[in-house]
Amino acid sequence: MKQASWEGEMTTLSYREIERFLQGNPLFKELPSHALAEVARKVTQERFPPEAYLVRKGEEGHSAFILYRGRVRVPLVDAEGQLRLVILLKEGDILGEMALITGEPRVADAIAEEETETLVIRREVFEEIFHRYPSVARFLTSLLAHRISEGQHHIGKYRVVKGHMRGGTSFIFQGIHPGLNRAVAIKMLSHALSMDSEFVRRLQKEAYIIAALKHPNIVEVYDTEWALGTFFIIMEFLEGTPLDILIDRQGRLSPAQCRSILLQLASALGYAHRCGIVHRDIKPANINIEPNGRVKLMDFGIACTAGQAQREMGCFGTPAYMSPDQILSDNIDGRSDIYTLGILCYKMLTGHVPFTDEDPQKILRAHIRRQVPPPAAHFPDIPEDLNEFVLRATRKKPEERFQSMEEVLHFLGGKGEEASLCAPWRVANLTLLFDPALETVVNEIVRNLRREVEKYPAIRLGITEMDV
Numbered sequence: 449m450k451q452a453s454w455e456g457e458m459t460t461l462s463y464r465e466i467e468r469f470l471q472g473n474p475l476f477k478e479l480p481s482h483a484l485a486e487v488a489r490k491v492t493q494e495r496f497p498p499e500a501y502l503v504r505k506g507e508e509g510h511s512a513f514i515l516y517r518g519r520v521r522v523p524l525v526d527a528e529g530q531l532r533l534v535i536l537l538k539e540g541d542i543l544g545e546m547a548l549i550t551g552e553p554r555v556a557d558a559i560a561e562e563e564t565e566t567l568v569i570r571r572e573v574f575e576e577i578f579h580r581y582p583s584v585a586r587f588l589t590s591l592l593a594h595r596i597s598e599g600q601h602h603i604g605k606y607r608v609v610k611g612h613m614r615g616g617t618s619f620i621f622q623g624i625h626p627g628l629n630r631a632v633a634i635k636m637l638s639h640a641l642s643m644d645s646e647f648v649r650r651l652q653k654e655a656y657i658i659a660a661l662k663h664p665n666i667v668e669v670y671d672t673e674w675a676l677g678t679f680f681i682i683m684e685f686l687e688g689t690p691l692d693i694l695i696d697r698q699g700r701l702s703p704a705q706c707r708s709i710l711l712q713l714a715s716a717l718g719y720a721h722r723c724g725i726v727h728r729d730i731k732p733a734n735i736n737i738e739p740n741g742r743v744k745l746m747d748f749g750i751a752c753t754a755g756q757a758q759r760e761m762g763c764f765g766t767p768a769y770m771s772p773d774q775i776l777s778d779n780i781d782g783r784s785d786i787y788t789l790g791i792l793c794y795k796m797l798t799g800h801v802p803f804t805d806e807d808p809q810k811i812l813r814a815h816i817r818r819q820v821p822p823p824a825a826h827f828p829d830i831p832e833d834l835n836e837f838v839l840r841a842t843r844k845k846p847e848e849r850f851q852s853m854e855e856v857l858h859f860l861g862g863k864g865e866e867a868s869l870c871a872p873w874r875v876a877n878l879t880l881l882f883d884p885a886l887e888t889v890v891n892e893i894v895r896n897l898r899r900e901v902e903k904y905p906a907i908r909l910g911i912t913e914m915d916v
Contacts, residue, residue, distance in 0.1 A: 461516075463488045466567060473514060473540055478583035490573045496560040502543060503558045509547025511568050515539050518564025522556050536561070546595070548574050549588055549639065550677040578639070585640035592676060593619040593636065603634050603680050604673035622685060625670065631685040632670060642678040655681050657725055657748045665716035667736075667746040683746075688739050691796075692732035701796040703831050709735070710793055710837075711860055712743035717789070718853030720748075721782035728774060729765045730788040732795065767808040768801045772816045772844050783846040786856065790820065790841025790849075797823045797830050797838070816844070833860070 461469070467488040470476045476484060493516075496502055502513055502520060515537055522535040522543075537543055537558075547554050548571055569577075577584050596603070597611035603623065609631075610622035621634040641647045658669040671682040691709070695701065701709070713735070717727060727748055734747040765774055771787035774780055795801050802821060803814035820842040824835040837859060843849050850856050882890050 461493060466491060469516065469567070470514075473542075475514075475542060475545075475584060475587055478587075479577075479581055483577075483581060487569075487573070487577060491567045491569050494566050494568050496564045496566070498560055498562050500560045501557060502560065502564075502566070503547075503554045503556075505555065505557045506553050509544055509554055510571050512545040512548055512574055513543040513558075513566040513568055515541050515543065516565045516567055518566075519561040520558050520564055521561050522558050524556055542591075545574070545588060546592060546676075549578070549592065550675075552676070582640040586638055589619065589636070589639040589678070592639075593621075596621065596636075596676075603636075604675050606632060606634055606671075606673070606682060608634065623682070625682075633683050633685045635681040635683060636676075637679045639678050648679055651679055651681070658683070658746075661720060661723060661725070661748075663716050663719045665712045665743050665745055666720070667744050684744075686736045686738065686744055686746075688737050688744075690733055691735040691737060694737055695732055695796060695799060700799045700827070703797075703834055706793060706796045706834060707860060708741065709737070709743050709796065710789065711857065713745060713789060713792075714853045714856040714860070716743075716745045717782070717785050718857065721785070721853060726780055726782055727785050727788075728780070729769070730785060730792055731766050731769045732792065735792075767811040767815075768803065770812065770815055771846075773846055775812050775815055781846070782852065783849050786841050786849050786853070787843075787846075789856070790838045793834065793841070794820060794823050794838050797834060798826050802842075819844075 463485070467484055470484055470488060470491075476487065479487070491514075494513075496518075503509070517539060520537040520541075520543060522537065523531055524533045524535065526532050543558055543566075544554065546552075578588070579585075596608055601608055603621070605626050606623040607626065608621050608623050619636045619638075621636070623632050623634045624630070625632050637648070637651055641651075652672065655669050655672045658667065662668075667686065668684040669681060670684070673680040673682065713730070717730075720727060725748070727745070729747060730745070734745065736744040736746065738744060765788075769788045769791045771784040773787075774784050791801060803811050803818065805811050805814070820838060822835050823838055824830040824832075837856075841849055841856070850859065880890055880893070
């Protein structure tokens with residue numbers, strides 16, 4: 449096999465031609481035109497004959513390649529050296545960028561299938577683009593997430609067993625804890641944020657904060673890992689449905705559902721506040737409803753210790769749910785979370801938030817200047833106490849709101865830990881009598897029923913089989 453690239457007759461591209469070619473590549477398509485022109489002037493062209501190695505497994509990565517013409521095969525082998533899969537790359541595909549992102553050696557050989565022409569981006573050029581333009585980093589994080597799902601089976605000591613799910617600023621994989629053989633969620637920070645040392649510090653803080661919080665309604669964190677050029681949090685794997693999806697499915701939640709969710713969240717947040725922690729980003733996407741109705745609060749990634757907001761820059765949240773005191777960077781305490789809980793209640797009762805606009809700044813100004821309208825004005829069937837809870841929790845001045853989560857619990861009439869998603873429970877029995885010859889048909893009916901039931905976390909399905 450030939451071992452190196454060779455110089456010979458090849459297409460010589462102008463800067464303009466390179467720029468147009470890069471413009472169609474997903475890695476660079478969001479770059480501004482002046483940046484794209486700058487990149488085009490810094491790449492070089494290189495040609496490889498058939499069977500020549502573009503990169504070798506185990507070597508340090510100094511360059512990334514974009515295939516301009518030709519094909520390249522990438523053989524993937526397992527731990528025993530057995531060939532498991534061969535990936536074929538074609539025009540427009542990117543090769544070798546992961547070693548530049550992660551700083552780790554090349555993970556596979558790459559061999560030209562035919563005469564192949566490439567555009568070569570040196571490490572220093574690549575890193576400059578990566579740091580200056582977050583869109584490039586975001587695309588590469590997405591690419592890395594797909595490659596982890598397809599072929600990278602470990603994050604540190606944790607084995608990845610299921611593909612990724614996208615979070616707000618991260619990707620989440622399902623993995624296995626090596627010692628306990630327990631399912632875990634592996635949360636990968638976007639590389640666009642991993643370059644921000646302040647945000648990484650905040651995410652590390654999320655892990656430390658939640659690891660110290662032990663409450664049935666707060667997601668548990670087990671470990672952290674730094675790998676593949678970014679930060680990972682290893683945490684409790686959650687079954688069930690995120691609250692935002694539940695609201696999308698149902699449109700509005702019932703008063704019983706709202707009350708149960710509020711009670712459990714108030715219990716969790718009251719505990720966090722007593723530990724000196726303000727969550728600062730309570731929203732449906734950060735709340736999970738387990739099949740048994742238990743609520744789990746997650747993503748303390750932007751949490752700040754009480755009173756810390758004035759001393760630290762960078763505390764932020766989600767505009768649709770932010771309190772006036774958080775927006776104005778006043779001295780933040782647990783009453784900011786109470787305001788957000790009121791907005792969340794409004795969303796659950798009505799199916800929408802009180803203030804919406806394409807411009808986030810207008811939403812923030814509305815939180816500061818406009819009173820939250822009573823949800824019962826939209827839906828008169830909303831119970832009086834839940835309507836009053838929203839209005840009192842969302843008052844502009846913190847001293848006019850509920851003063852603690854304990855007050856919230858007392859007002860709503862419960863402790864939270866024992867609350868179920870829908871109470872009281874009702875039982876409906878369904879009996880299928882069938883000829884054993886129809887067992888395959890019945891099994892398909894049962895599978896379809898299970899799929900439908902899984903859409904509603906508050907419904908439990910039990911199946912018992914017997915001969916009669």
